[in-house]
Amino acid sequence: xxxxxxxxxxxxxxxxxxxxxxxxxxxxxxxxxxxxxxxxxxxxxxxxxxxxxxxxxxxxxxxxxxxxxxxxxxxxxxxxxxxxxxxxxxxxxxxxxxxxxxxxxxxxxxxxxxxxxxxxxxxxxxxxxxxxxxxxxxxxxxxxxxxxxxxxxxxxxxxxxxxxxxxxxxxxxxxxxxxxxxxxxxxxxxxxxxxxxxxxxxxxxxxxxxxxxxxxxxxxxxxxxxxxxxxxxxxxxxxxxxxxxxxxxxxxxxxxxxxxxxxx
Amino acid sequence: xxxxxxxxxxxxxxxxxxxxxxxxxxxxxxxxxxxxxxxxxxxxxxxxxxxxxxxxxxxxxxxxxxxxxxxxxxxxxxxxxxxxxxxxxxxxxxxxxxxxxxxxxxxxxxxxxxxxxxxxxxxxxxxxxxxxxxxxxxxxxxxxxxxxxxxxxxxxxxxxxxxxxxxxxxxxxxxxxxxxxxxxxxxxxxxxxxxxxxxxxxxxxxxxxxxxxxxxxxxxxxxxxxxxxxxxxxxxxxxxxxxxxxxxxxxxxxxxxxxxxxxxxxxxxxxxxxxxxxxxxxxxxxxxxxxxx
Numbered sequence: 219x220x221x222x223x224x225x226x227x228x229x230x231x232x233x234x235x236x237x238x239x240x241x242x243x244x245x246x247x248x249x250x251x252x253x254x255x256x257x258x259x260x261x262x263x264x265x266x267x268x269x270x271x272x273x274x275x276x277x278x279x280x281x282x283x284x285x286x287x288x289x290x291x292x293x294x295x296x297x298x299x300x301x302x303x304x305x306x307x308x309x310x311x312x313x314x315x316x317x318x319x320x321x322x323x324x325x326x327x328x329x330x331x332x333x334x335x336x337x338x339x340x341x342x343x344x345x346x347x348x349x350x351x352x353x354x355x356x357x358x359x360x361x362x363x364x365x366x367x368x369x370x371x372x373x374x375x376x377x378x379x380x381x382x383x384x385x386x387x388x389x390x391x392x393x394x395x396x397x398x399x400x401x402x403x404x405x406x407x408x409x410x411x412x413x414x415x416x417x418x419x420x421x422x423x424x425x426x427x428x429x430x431x432x433x434x435x436x437x438x439x440x441x442x443x444x445x446x447x448x449x450x451x452x453x454x455x456x457x458x459x460x461x462x463x464x465x466x467x468x469x470x471x472x473x474x475x476x477x478x479x480x481x482x
Numbered sequence: 483x484x485x486x487x488x489x490x491x492x493x494x495x496x497x498x499x500x501x502x503x504x505x506x507x508x509x510x511x512x513x514x515x516x517x518x519x520x521x522x523x524x525x526x527x528x529x530x531x532x533x534x535x536x537x538x539x540x541x542x543x544x545x546x547x548x549x550x551x552x553x554x555x556x557x558x559x560x561x562x563x564x565x566x567x568x569x570x571x572x573x574x575x576x577x578x579x580x581x582x583x584x585x586x587x588x589x590x591x592x593x594x595x596x597x598x599x600x601x602x603x604x605x606x607x608x609x610x611x612x613x614x615x616x617x618x619x620x621x622x623x624x625x626x627x628x629x630x631x632x633x634x635x636x637x638x639x640x641x642x643x644x645x646x647x648x649x650x651x652x653x654x655x656x657x658x659x660x661x662x663x664x665x666x667x668x669x670x671x672x673x674x675x676x677x678x679x680x681x682x683x684x685x686x687x688x689x690x691x692x693x694x695x696x697x698x699x700x701x702x703x704x705x706x707x708x709x710x711x712x713x714x715x716x717x718x719x720x721x722x723x724x725x726x727x728x729x730x731x732x733x734x735x736x737x738x739x740x741x742x743x744x745x746x747x748x749x750x751x752x753x754x755x756x757x758x759x760x761x762x763x764x765x766x767x768x769x770x771x772x773x774x775x
Binding site: 240247253276283312314317 | 539544723724738743747750
């Protein structure tokens with residue numbers, strides 16, 4: 219009996235002594251990104267009991283893969299609500315993996331939105347409304363993902379593209395492209411941001427666009443047809459003095475025009 | 483100065499334990515693992531290359547974790563009852579072998595078996611991942627060539643993209659973390675089997691504590707920062723003290739995503755695992771030394 223009591227005392231001392239060490243280790247691992255934030259108990263409602271236990275038991279990545287594959291199957295069945303729900307679950311389980319956020323937003327902003335845009339079963343007003351809602355859902359997914367991964371180039375680029383191509387919000391697209399430029403240092407994203415500023419109706423943003431494009435123009439390798447075309451447009455809009463304008467790329471041929479293709 | 487225990491005796495007991503477990507056909511799981519890895523490696527070819535490699539890693543690491551935990555619990559839980567049943571225990575303890583040496587030998591034997599199993603599975607998994615990575619890369623480059631966009635820059639980008647999810651040394655450190663977790667579970671199961679009345683009891687209780695241990699981080703946070711009443715706090719404090727925190731070894735999820743395992747992280751895990759091994763071994767000895775055989 220005496221030994222059993224001793225065993226209990228040792229167990230309790232070990233338990234009390236390990237607590238600060240485990241707490242320090244957990245905090246260290248979370249800071250260095252080796253451990254994710256603890257699972258939200260609300261996930262329990264969406265995952266099966268087995269799935270939740272497995273996620274708690276260190277198999278989060280595996281459970282996330284399974285929910286992702288289930289989403290894939292629902293995509294084949296064109297069940298958008300289910301795709302959204304399962305991918306939401308997937309991103310909750312693995313919020314630090316950018317591919318899941320990117321794919322979830324792609325499904326909503328492109329696939330689901332396009333599906334509703336072309337759905338002949340509903341009237342035009344509802345079609346447009348549903349499509350817009352799904353584009354906004356795609357944006358919301360990316361913004362949520364960027365809360366976890368604020369420096370992820372892929373997510374910023376996808377966000378910029380959705381603003382540019384799907385929701386037609388050039389100002390926000392420009393901001394997102396500038397983030398990509400800040401993170402990668404790749405000049406073409408600064409140009410993309412400028413092109414988006416040109417699309418706005420704000421003269422202040424035109425000035426910003428002009429500065430960005432003028433800086434790009436200084437490097438010969440970046441003088442793409444789109445850059446020259448946009449610069450010429452801005453020179454007109456901002457009344458840039460003739461002396462400061464770039465040379466006109468279009469040769470003056472009487473009764474003829476050469477179209478500049480809108481390549482990037 | 484002489485040691486209070488004999489290392490050769492412990493080693494002999496450990497190797498005998500390994501032989502005993504091998505005779506139980508416990509390593510058959512290696513074959514199952516290989517089938518799972520190969521199947522995962524070549525399943526879902528329609529997914530993008532990055533996702534295919536991630537899928538392979540997710541499934542393989544999931545299987546590694548599952549097998550190491552199952553073997554840690556089941557193999558350890560079987561040891562003492564089996565020795566009692568075939569009377570090997572009496573033969574050993576009738577010789578000048580202290581009981582704690584017997585326990586240490588058993589513990590070391592299971593750890594050697596788990597370590598060797600994980601090593602073999604790691605080798606098999608690495609080979610399949612490496613092969614898959616090369617295949618995926620070759621397919622991606624061939625696709626670029628077919629599109630006429632196979633510039634040096636785009637090939638380098640594809641290589642970086644695929645390489646991110648490919649085979650790295652860091653992944654092996656994830657396997658080390660799995661071993662640490664299995665070692666703690668082994669020591670815990672051995673401790674439980676020292677006072678348990680049946681093998682089934684040992685297995686069930688060990689699994690329950692292991693599952694609770696995975697949620698220990700939540701319990702500890704509740705105990706340290708929660709605003710619950712004193713009774714709930716007391717209960718959570720007791721659970722936090724009694725159960726080991728398995729969550730600190732669960733770095734595999736993020737290692738798969740490319741997070742680097744630092745030396746400090748490895749040190750933390752080794753220190754925690756060692757503390758449990760020593761602590762649980764002491765408790766096991768205190769329980770076993772009084773056990774009527």
